[in-house]
Amino acid sequence: MKLQAAGRSRWLVYQKIVIVFIVFLIPLVVMNIWVNYKGLSFVKDEISESAVAGASFYSKQLDNELYFIRNQQLLFMNNRDLQKLSFVGGTVENYEEVQLIDQVKDSLLTLQSTSDYVVDTGVYIKSVGKMISMMNGVENTPNDTFRMISTLMETNPKPSFYRLGDRMLFIESENNSGIWSYIEISKGKLLAALNQIAALYQKSAVLLGEEKLGSILSTTKDTDVIPTMLSLVEEQSERNSNKPIIQKINGTSYFITHSHVSSLNLSLIMYVNQNELTSKLSQFNTWFFAIFVITIMVLLLYSFSIHFMIHKPLSKLTKAFQMIETDNLNLSIESKRKDEFHYLFNSFNRMAYRLKRSIEENYEQRIALQHSELKQLQSQINPHFLYNSFFNIYMMCKTGDSDTAAELSQKLGSYYQYITRSGSDEVPLFKEYRHSLDYCEIQCIRFSNRIRYEYAEMTHPVQSVLVPRLIIQPIVENVFEHAFEDGTMQGIVYLCVDYQEQGIRVTVEDNGNSLTDEKLEQLRTKLASSAEQKEKTGMSNVNIRLQLKYGAGSGVFVSRSQHGGLQVDLIINFTKET
Template sequence: MKLQAAGKAKWFVYQKIIIVFVLFLVPLISMNIWLNYKGMSITKHAILNSSLAGASFYSKQLDKEMYFIRNLQLQLLNDRDLQKLSFRGSMLENYEEVELIDQVRDRLATLLVSSEYVVNAGVYVEAVGKTISTMSGVTATPNAEMQLITSMMTVKPKPSFYRSGDRIFLIETENNGGVCSYIELSRPKLLEALGQIAKLYEESEVLLGSKELGTVLTTASDRQESNAILDLLDNQSIPDPNVPEIKRMNGISYFVVQNEVSSLQLSLIMYVNQNEITRPLSQFTTWFYTLFIIAVIVMVLYSFSVNLMIHRPLSKLVKAFHMIETDNLNIMIESRTKDEFHYVFNGFNNMVQKLKNSIEENYEQKIALQHSQLKQLQSQINPHFLYNSFFNIYMMCKVGDSDSAAELSQKLGNYYQYITRSGSDEVPFYKEYRHALDYCEIQCIRFSNRIAYEYEEITGVPPSISVPRLIIQPLVENVFEHAFEDGMMEGMVYIATRYEEGKLRVTVEDNGHLATDEMIEQLRDKLAKDSKHMEKTGLVNVNNRLQLKYGPESGLFVSRSSYGGMRVDLIIKSGNEEVQ
């Protein structure tokens, strides 16, 4: 039969989703608007934090550089040659004085090149009445340079730095004024450092100043603007240096970042027009609303297209699969388009037809395949111990133990007759059990001095029960091959049977010491896994045969024996009351 498209009156899950989407669209828009403004706020704070980090970095670098210069100046004052020149200046011979002055000049030259902020470094030594400078050389006092330094040192209390017009100096004295060190800082280099911070934003300015000194340096063309920013900050309590402030001046809001340059006891302040930061965000808002409206229109068109091109063909395909689930394979899907669904529908029709053919073929081959697999598994048992048994008979004859040789020959003949007998794949359980006991007898004759076995007689097992051939002997064989050490005395094998409620159990245990917990766990995992690509001998062979015939609840199960060795339980469980 053929399937047609669904009727118009039906409500599909797809249509319900569209309705729910429309119902949630209005609060979703409101939430998106809120998220937009929230995102703008977060972005703005991120930008401010970035500017704060940049300003803080440059201010710390400047502060470290000033501290570095001051430390070099203090080291210069403690220089041994300079101290010697100060204390013994009047007693030195001309040659020794010139030599010390040259060494001091070398130290000053080193200080000059140590930092790009230093334009001149000099010392005044009262004992020799001279100034030594990188700019003017060695000059007798009084001179213009010393007069300038002396005039600035009258400022009380002692400031962190001295100013003369636009020139900035660091001045330190030693030996009660007997030695005076002075360093002139480069104003252009300081302005260049402030300019690096101002480059963070196009409309930002940076100043260096304090309440007492006003604006010392500024990148702004109008110094009054910088002074006004200082006044705004001075009227407030000291702000948190890690939090930017918003100050309003002349109708314009400014973000203000303040950092301390402790080496100069000044504040480094960056201020930027708020509009410069928020302008890109405002443009983003406009684009947000435009794109959101476009997205709504696209969603409506997309919903209609998906319903027409995908939802309806899928509905036909889903309905067809539902019919297959009811085992109705007489079905075909009619395709009226030439798109990908045409290929899918044709593939579905071909799949249904092949599925019908495959079910019929598999049903016919199932029993033949199962019988073949049982034959293959059974034929793989290799009684390799026969070679050793023949050798034992030979040795018994050589030593004259004819009775043991005759008994072993008889047991070996029965054993060989059982495993080579053709006929049915199944035998009565008592014969299979007897065969396993014959195998034990053979092994115990061979190892009569150190290995024995105990077994329970069959009780409660119906005589009519049949089982696959050669399923118990491999369990006992595994004990003799892997449970006992060479030379072990008093090795025992315990065999027992039990039958109740349609479940037959055969238990084989030993008292050997070779089976570790790890080996038992590995064997348990090996029996539990799919063994199509594993060896088909021994315990795996038996387990495969039982599960193939009786299902996954049957098979072999290994554990630790109460006698100290390993325990193997062979379980055959059938849905019927008796195992047939």
């Protein structure tokens, strides 16, 4: 029988492949867009931080320079020659007074040369009634400079700097106003410093000012935005925040950063047109949309190619497997392809042929394996158990305990009669259960001083159900061999049979104390790989037999008992019986 065409298909696999592709593609696209936007945000933040760092660097340089000038002025006020001239002026000879004045002038020269921002330095000495400056020399007072300084000093409270028109001065007094010192700062030099900061960006401007005083210096000609800038910075300062501000003023969005110039108690504000910071980054948005369109096109092309390359041949292969499910093994798939599906079709044809031949062989081998497992279990008769039992009978006879000896002999005979019989491989469940209880009684007679057992009677209708022989006793034997091997406690074995909807559960428990979590896990692993073991124990043998007979849902399962020892459950699932 030849299959020429796949026929109409539900496209389930095809749809799944496309859906999986979309599921994997969408997160990648979303992640790519997210990474790009994150990158844009990162670059934007870097540019912003660079602007903030540049402005902060220059403002700190300016602040440090002005602080240095103020410190030099304070040091000059404590100059020995100046102090001496202040105290002894007018009481010394003219020569000595002139000499002190010259020395004060030298100190003023040194003070003026400390910074390029200093235009003029001067000092008024009350005791000699003179004003000494680097610009005007030595003058008697009152003069214009004296009157200007005295007027400025009347300002209350005392400001951090004094301003008169376009002039900026630092003024200090000492010795109860017996000495006045002033330093005039070059406004041109300060403006040049602000222009240097503004040169960081093309569309930026810098101003030095404060909301109440207004703008002291500014590099911009657009003075309309200055009051708003000062107001925004004042609000930020009240909140103790130095974060940059993005604000739209007069239709233009500005990036505003500020820092405090403490030497002047003013704010240095740099503002940049935000378009300058982001214009070069905005072109990436176009690429984002282009990537999205390309992704949709790739998805369509991928779906179309998958339909012809995978969906059609896969549908043909699926139909062939559906026919095998109806036990129709007389079929083959014809293929003109030269790809991997050609190999799959040929492999399917060979598989169908071999499957037909191996079904009978596999069934026969499985039956033979079950017989082999049972024979192996029957051959695992422990000679030490037989020898010890006979020795126990001998000792009981020697001690005159004939009743117990007779009972042990009867139980031992029944035990060996059951395990050595060569009749049917299946017995009623109650007989298998009774055989396990006989084994327990034998062990309890032998070790009457430290071992006993408890069991629940079988009252439900499943007691007559046929089960494989020797599936419970090997489990009980394992308890006596391993759970109570140290002999240091009163051992108890618990047996019960529980009927469930899907089958039967036989439970064997003990109260031994030698089972560790590591041993329990090893036992679970051993049972899980029973089929691969070359040498099988009684418990693994039972596990394989139950799985062969009733399916993978059946078998031997171990856990920790509520009594402290090992709990072994034998699961017989009738719904999976083969």
